Structure formats: C-alpha cells, structure tokens
Amino acid sequence: MKDPLFTDTLLRWYAEYGRDLPWRRTRDPYAIWLSEIILQQTRIAQGLAYWERFMKRFPDVASLAAASEDEVLRLWQGLGYYSRGRNLLAAARQIAARGAFPDTLEDIRVLMGVGDYTAAAIGSFAFDIPAAVVDGNVYRVLARFYGIATPVGTTAAKKEFTELAQALLPPDRPGDFNQAMMDFGALQCTPATPQCLTCPLAARCDALSTGRTGLLPVRKPAAAVQTRHLHYVYIRNNGHVAFHRRGPGDIWQGLWEPYLEEGDGFTGFPDMKQLRSGVKHQLTHRTLIADFYLYECSEKPLLADDYIWIPEAELDMYAKPRLIEILLESL
Numbered sequence: 001m002k003d004p005l006f007t008d009t010l011l012r013w014y015a016e017y018g019r020d021l022p023w024r025r026t027r028d029p030y031a032i033w034l035s036e037i038i039l040q041q042t043r044i045a046q047g048l049a050y051w052e053r054f055m056k057r058f059p060d061v062a063s064l065a066a067a068s069e070d071e072v073l074r075l076w077q078g079l080g081y082y083s084r085g086r087n088l089l090a091a092a093r094q095i096a097a098r099g100a101f102p103d104t105l106e107d108i109r110v111l112m113g114v115g116d117y118t119a120a121a122i123g124s125f126a127f128d129i130p131a132a133v134v135d136g137n138v139y140r141v142l143a144r145f146y147g148i149a150t151p152v153g154t155t156a157a158k159k160e161f162t163e164l165a166q167a168l169l170p171p172d173r174p175g176d177f178n179q180a181m182m183d184f185g186a187l188q189c190t191p192a193t194p195q196c197l198t199c200p201l202a203a204r205c206d207a208l209s210t211g212r213t214g215l216l217p218v219r220k221p222a223a224a225v226q227t228r229h230l231h232y233v234y235i236r237n238n239g240h241v242a243f244h245r246r247g248p249g250d251i252w253q254g255l256w257e258p259y260l261e262e263g264d265g266f267t268g269f270p271d272m273k274q275l276r277s278g279v280k281h282q283l284t285h286r287t288l289i290a291d292f293y294l295y296e297c298s299e300k301p302l303l304a305d306d307y308i309w310i311p312e313a314e315l316d317m318y319a320k321p322r323l324i325e326i327l328l329e330s331l
Contacts, residue, residue, distance in 0.1 A: 137185025
C-alpha cells in the first residue's frame, strides 16, 4: 500500500533531524558496506570508532582482502559476534576477485555475511537501488503506525513488513527513505520512551490512538539462555604461555584462548593460583561463568595437540575474546 503522506512526512523529518554519520557523506560502496557489517548487532556509538579504525588501517577493499584473519580479528576485538569479522575478510576477498564492488542487489547478496537487510542497505545507499530495508527500527515504526500485531521474528512478519516498506519506498530517494526509517525508530519512535508528543506522525498513529504503544511490535518468545561454566588456566613456562585457537561450531570461532576446561569435574594443575572466580560474561543466548587461574611451571605440561606455546610478549598479536582480555587484566 502506498501512503505518500507517511513517506513525505518521514523524509521531511529526516531532513531536519537525521544523524550526520561519516559513511552517509560518501557513495563509496566499500565504506558503506564496512559500516553495515560493523553495525550488525552493534550500536552506532560503539561501531563508529571501529569503522574509523578499519578505514584507517584498510582504506580500500584490496588492502582488507590482503590482510590475515588474525589481523582482522585483532582489530575486531571487543565488537563480539566474531563471525562478522571472518565474513568481512571473506567478502573482501570475493570483491577483490571480482575486480569491483558488485552493484546489483543479487550480486551484493552473494557476499559473505550479507543478508537481505544488508544488501538492501548497501544497494540503496551506494547505488540508489529501490530496495527497502527492514530492521528492528522499521518493524517498530510500521507496527505502531499501522497497528500491525504480527509477531516480529516470524516468517509471516518478514514478508508482511518487507512488502509494506517496499510499497512506501519512493523510487527516486530509496537511500534517504531507508535512513529516515532507521533514524526515526532510533530517535523518535524509540522502544521504551517514544517521543509521541513531538511526533509528526502522531495524528495518524494507530498504536497511539488505541493505547498500544507499549505493546507493539509484538515479539515472539525469546530463546532460552544457556549457562556455561568455563575454567581457564593461564599456563606460563619460561616466558611462554599455552594458547589454542577455538574451532568451528561454537562461540568465538578462530579466536585464541589459554588452557580451558568446561563444566563440572575441573581438575586443573597442582599449585595453581586462582586469580578470579565467578566472572560473568553475557552473550546473546549464553551466560558464561568463568574462573581464572595462573599456573607457573618449570616443565611444560602435556596438553592437547592444538595448544601452542606463544612468547608472552607477543600475545597482543593474537585475536582474543573480551573474556580472555579480562583474564589478562587479572594477571
């Protein structure tokens, strides 16, 4: 359904209140793609500094494509969801192999780590492709304004909201409209305290008129949070420490960590010293409870084959999860 009044009102609001962000001042698809990958699961306030660091270290896709995974993941440290960093590098190599950044929605969608939302964002911002983005902000604005109670996170909601956003999109200004929808949800139609008194859409907002602002959008039940108990031992031997790289199929794939035992039945090593206990680290669907220990030994203990001995002075060269940085701060 087309709604010119909604679209025009939103664009006028954006012209006055839209956020001034560095990747909005360029049409460089590399800079825009980089911002979109960083901002997946990351707030702008945190992601901006990472974007600036990546742009300084890797000013173009060729320099990023030539980097090692460890180098990229070290720069990514602290952002979480490290699969994004690995996908970033893989996609950079895809683009470098093509010889140019893809400029159609279908080709952008082929890049590693790029889904429907990210492809629409890059396509509309860099190439004026008339594709609507649908993220949490868009769900919230449309659900409240049009009174849509379909639970977000479902297949039915994705189809319904995408079709609606696409119908509202002005084909001559797709990038501005998509940015306007996201900014409006982030600044005006916020999750907990929407600014309804100053909202230019208030007169026609279904949620406001029916008293359902706090009830929309409807969300499907969240997945259960799993608790895991981790016992880390920092084993030091003559200036070297034992670390291994985490494998696929679990959290922190490709990152480095010291000796680990998980769950009950922790044995550890004789005469080790406890550094901290019960350190809580929250991931999206997991709560990690970690104990940290230090074991200084004159002879290297027998460990699994994937552990290597790293000179302690070179640890900064290895990408590590934030939880391990906390361990190192405890030493």
